[in-house]
Amino acid sequence: MADKPSGALGIIAGSGALPRRLIDNAQAKGRKVFVIALEGEAEPETVANVAHMWCRLGAAAKALRAMRDNGVGDICFGGGVRRPSLSAVRPDWRAAKFFAKVGYRLLGDDGLFSAIAKELESEGFRVIGAHDLLDEAVTVSVGPLGRIAPDADAEADIARGVEIARAIGALDIGQAVVVQQGLVLGVEAIEGTDALLRRCGELRRDGAGGVLVKVEKPGQEARIDRPTLGPQTVRLAAEAGLRGIAAEAGATLLLDRDEVIRAADDAGLFVVGVRVS
Amino acid sequence: MADKPSGALGIIAGSGALPRRLIDNAQAKGRKVFVIALEGEAEPETVANVAHMWCRLGAAAKALRAMRDNGVGDICFGGGVRRPSLSAVRPDWRAAKFFAKVGYRLLGDDGLFSAIAKELESEGFRVIGAHDLLDEAVTVSVGPLGRIAPDADAEADIARGVEIARAIGALDIGQAVVVQQGLVLGVEAIEGTDALLRRCGELRRDGAGGVLVKVEKPGQEARIDRPTLGPQTVRLAAEAGLRGIAAEAGATLLLDRDEVIRAADDAGLFVVGVRVS
Numbered sequence: 001m002a003d004k005p006s007g008a009l010g011i012i013a014g015s016g017a018l019p020r021r022l023i024d025n026a027q028a029k030g031r032k033v034f035v036i037a038l039e040g041e042a043e044p045e046t047v048a049n050v051a052h053m054w055c056r057l058g059a060a061a062k063a064l065r066a067m068r069d070n071g072v073g074d075i076c077f078g079g080g081v082r083r084p085s086l087s088a089v090r091p092d093w094r095a096a097k098f099f100a101k102v103g104y105r106l107l108g109d110d111g112l113f114s115a116i117a118k119e120l121e122s123e124g125f126r127v128i129g130a131h132d133l134l135d136e137a138v139t140v141s142v143g144p145l146g147r148i149a150p151d152a153d154a155e156a157d158i159a160r161g162v163e164i165a166r167a168i169g170a171l172d173i174g175q176a177v178v179v180q181q182g183l184v185l186g187v188e189a190i191e192g193t194d195a196l197l198r199r200c201g202e203l204r205r206d207g208a209g210g211v212l213v214k215v216e217k218p219g220q221e222a223r224i225d226r227p228t229l230g231p232q233t234v235r236l237a238a239e240a241g242l243r244g245i246a247a248e249a250g251a252t253l254l255l256d257r258d259e260v261i262r263a264a265d266d267a268g269l270f271v272v273g274v275r276v277s
Numbered sequence: 278m279a280d281k282p283s284g285a286l287g288i289i290a291g292s293g294a295l296p297r298r299l300i301d302n303a304q305a306k307g308r309k310v311f312v313i314a315l316e317g318e319a320e321p322e323t324v325a326n327v328a329h330m331w332c333r334l335g336a337a338a339k340a341l342r343a344m345r346d347n348g349v350g351d352i353c354f355g356g357g358v359r360r361p362s363l364s365a366v367r368p369d370w371r372a373a374k375f376f377a378k379v380g381y382r383l384l385g386d387d388g389l390f391s392a393i394a395k396e397l398e399s400e401g402f403r404v405i406g407a408h409d410l411l412d413e414a415v416t417v418s419v420g421p422l423g424r425i426a427p428d429a430d431a432e433a434d435i436a437r438g439v440e441i442a443r444a445i446g447a448l449d450i451g452q453a454v455v456v457q458q459g460l461v462l463g464v465e466a467i468e469g470t471d472a473l474l475r476r477c478g479e480l481r482r483d484g485a486g487g488v489l490v491k492v493e494k495p496g497q498e499a500r501i502d503r504p505t506l507g508p509q510t511v512r513l514a515a516e517a518g519l520r521g522i523a524a525e526a527g528a529t530l531l532l533d534r535d536e537v538i539r540a541a542d543d544a545g546l547f548v549v550g551v552r553v554s
Contacts, residue, residue, distance in 0.1 A: 085458045085482035104459070164448055171444055173461045181362045182381070184450045187464040191480055199476065203468055205362035 006126055007073025008032040009133075012063075013042040013052075014079030017230060017255050018130060020046045022078045025134055034070035036063050041081050057084065061094035064123060075125045076133055077224040083109065083190060108172025113221035129223035131253055140229065140252040140273035146261040148270040150244055154211055157182065158246040161213030162276055169217030175227050178242065180210030194236055201240035209243040215276050216251035229271070230255035231263045238267035249273035283403055284350020285309040286410075289340075290319040290329075291356030294507060294532050295407060297323045299355045302411055311347035313340050318358050334361065338371035341400060352402045353410055354501040360386065360467060385449025390498035406500035408530055417506065417529040417550035423538040425547040427521055431488055434459065435523040438490030439553055446494030452504050455519065457487030471513055478517035486520040492553050493528035506548070507532035508540045515544035526550035 009026045013019035013035050019042060026033045027050070035042075035052035042054075053066045067075070086104045089095065102115040117127045131138055144150075150158060161179040164187070169175050174188030178200045185203045188196045197212065204210060214227045229247050237245055245264075247254075252273070254260060264271045286303045290296035290312050296319060303310045304327070312319075312329035319331075330343045344352070363381045366372065379392040394404045408415055421427075427435060438456040441464070446452050451465030455477045462477045474489065481487060491504045506524050514522055522541075524531075529550070531537060541548045 083460060083482075085460065085484040087458075087484035088482055164450060167444060167448055168464070171441055173441060173464060181364075183360060183362065184466045186466045186468065187445070187450060189461045189463045191463065191476070199468070205365055207362045207364035 005031060005074060008034050008071040010067045010070075010072035010075040010125070011035045012075065012077045013037045013046050014077070014081040015041045015043065016079045016228070016232075018228065018253070019078040021255065022076055022130055022133055023047075023050050032071065034067060034072050036066065038079075038081060042079065046079075056090070057081070058089040058091040058095045060098065061092050064094065067125070073126060074128050075120055076128045076130055078130050080192065082192075083112075109225060110172050110217055110221055113224040117221055117223060127223050129226070131226065132223075138254050138257075140247045140249050140254050140271075142249040142273045142275055145257070145271040145273065146264040146269075148244070148265065148268065150211070150246070150270050150272055153181070153208060154243055154270070157211040158213055158272070158274060160184075161211055161246065162215060162274065165213050165215045166218065166276065169215060172217060175217050176212060176214045178210050178212050178240075180205055180242075181207060183210075185210055193233065197233070197236040197240045197242075200242070204241045209241045212237050212242055212245045213247075213274075214245070214252060215248040222251070227252045228255060229253070229260065231259040234260055234263040234267065234269060234271065238263075238269055242269065244270035244272065246272050246274045248276045251276075282308060282351060285311050285348040287344045287347075287349035287352040287402070288312045289352065289354045290314045290323050291354070291358040292318045292320065293356045293505070293509075295505065295530070296355040298532065299353055299407055299410055300324075300327050309348065311344060311349050313343065315356075315358060319356065323356075333367070334358070335366040335368040335372045337375065338369050341371065344402070350403060351405050352397055353405045353407055355407050357469065359469075360389075386502060387449050387494055387497050390501040394498055394500060404500050406503070408503065409500075415531050415534075417524045417526050417531050417548075419526040419550045419552055422534070422548040422550070423541040423546075425521070425542065425545065427488070427523070427547050427549055430458070430485060431520055431547070434488040435490055435549070435551060437461075438488055438523065439492060439551065442490050442492040443495065443553065446492060446497070449494060452494050452497075453489060453491045455487050455489050455517075457482055457519075458484060460487075462487055470510060474510070474513040474517045474519075477519070481518045486518045489514050489519055489522045490524075490551075491522070491529060492525040499528070504529045505532060506530065506537065508536040511537055511540040511544065511546060511548065515540075515546055519546065521547035521549065523549050523551045525553045528553075 037047045037054045039056045055063045157179040161177050165177045176188040176193045178185040185200045314324045314331045316333045332340045434456040438454050442454045453465035453470045455462040462480045465473045
């Protein structure tokens with residue numbers, strides 16, 4: 001949990017269900033919320049009935065001004081953002097100043113997210129992780145979540161997957177990998193986990209299905225970019241013929257725990273939290 | 278070049294143009310050739326007008342016997358093979374004996390290829406690399422192949438790509454990566470380079486296009502599994518909106534050098550050989 005709230009809560013909203021979860025949670029506690037909805041990423045439902053402004057990624061000055069005008073003290077990032085090329089960002093003067101300082105193309109996601117957090121703090125905001133705002137037990141715990149547990153073969157695939165996911169995470173490439181019977185079916189890069197799962201359905205081999213392994217990148221800016229797991233992940237994993245999902249315990253954000261478990265049990269998949277040292 | 282030929286040349290033929298190239302080259306030199314055409318991989322044109330036998334992957338005893346019966350002394354692997362799960366291999370007694378000795382699921386491609394080469398040598402065959410049989414200058418040399426050379430931005434993407442490709446190669450995941458303006462669009466796993474390129478077309482960002490980087494895996498069984506580059510690679514790279522291709526000099530097999538250069542020049546792509554220490 002973060003220390004006591006400071007001012008209104010600013011939520012930078014990308015795609016998916018997490019931003020709405022953050023909004024509902026904060027509003028239920030009576031906290032004032034102001035949302036920066038990222039164009040092309042946030043869904044209209046996300047910002048229904050809440051003070052918000054749509055903003056393109058490069059419009060830093062506009063976003064900062066709006067947050068100040070709305071009394072924002074704490075800022076929380078939630079949801080997915082497809083990282084664009086610098087030219088597609090069309091940075092305004094404020095964003096250009098930032099990129100001139102930190103570089104852009106030399107930074108991986110981790111480096112970029114850390115630099116953004118630091119920049120916001122230099123502007124007087126406090127950056128808070130989504131997991132610090134949500135009271136529910138939202139990070140995956142160690143062990144199986146549903147009725148099904150991985151067998152020894154699946155455990156071997158999980159071990160190989162963790163090794164690979166850590167390595168590609170250290171290179172700041174991605175945080176997910178699919179392993180089937182020791183074969184690496186796919187490695188996540190910029191396309192994201194959903195696209196990885198869709199592709200692995202076509203690459204699957206005969207016999208026992210594969211395992212999706214998701215871990216936090218070493219050195220990841222955990223306040224901004226945590227591995228996330230929700231019912232959609234389970235559905236896509238089932239469609240891809242996987243046997244289960246292993247996610248780093250204590251690091252992976254779990255959206256809709258009950259629905260995740262129900263979907264996994266219904267599809268005959270395991271979802272297991274693994275300790276990654 | 279390999280030492281003097283020993284017996285007939287056995288060619289284990291997978292997909293693509295390389296096996297036919299090997300056959301034509303050996304026949305032009307008057308050498309007797311016998312081809313094991315891998316079911317589901319080799320194309321019928323590959324084995325037209327040459328002594329051959331179709332064989333599924335797991336039928337090791339049948340393949341070994343046929344090669345002996347046809348006087349094979351040297352064996353050369355050529356073309357692509359989609360690695361199946363062990364259950365899909367349906368190993369015969371000979372293959373099962375081999376897999377029982379070396380394991381299967383614990384071996385990456387490199388480990389598996391090395392074990393196969395060793396096993397064939399223990400059976401009295403000699404395993405020869407495709408690059409040792411083809412007289413043409415078939416490995417990529419250092420520097421641009423066509424009219425176009427990478428600029429400084431592309432060089433930066435190449436450098437990042439080499440770093441990543443080496444790392445995923447060391448993990449025995451794949452040997453290719455696509456980088457655009459510092460962003461890792463995709464990493465090759467079991468799907469192969471062609472599928473990687475097709476997917477990266479949809480992931481491309483605005484602005485200057487990306488670069489495909491292909492390197493040999495560290496410790497790769499170079500006689501069996503070399504990175505390969507042909508006109509098809511150039512065509513797919515162009516369709517994916519890439520600016521160019523960088524391939525490890527001295528290691529990458531170049532199929533149809535002239536056509537590769539013509540296709541690259543026509544499409545406005547660079548193809549460059551890079552030194553990877």
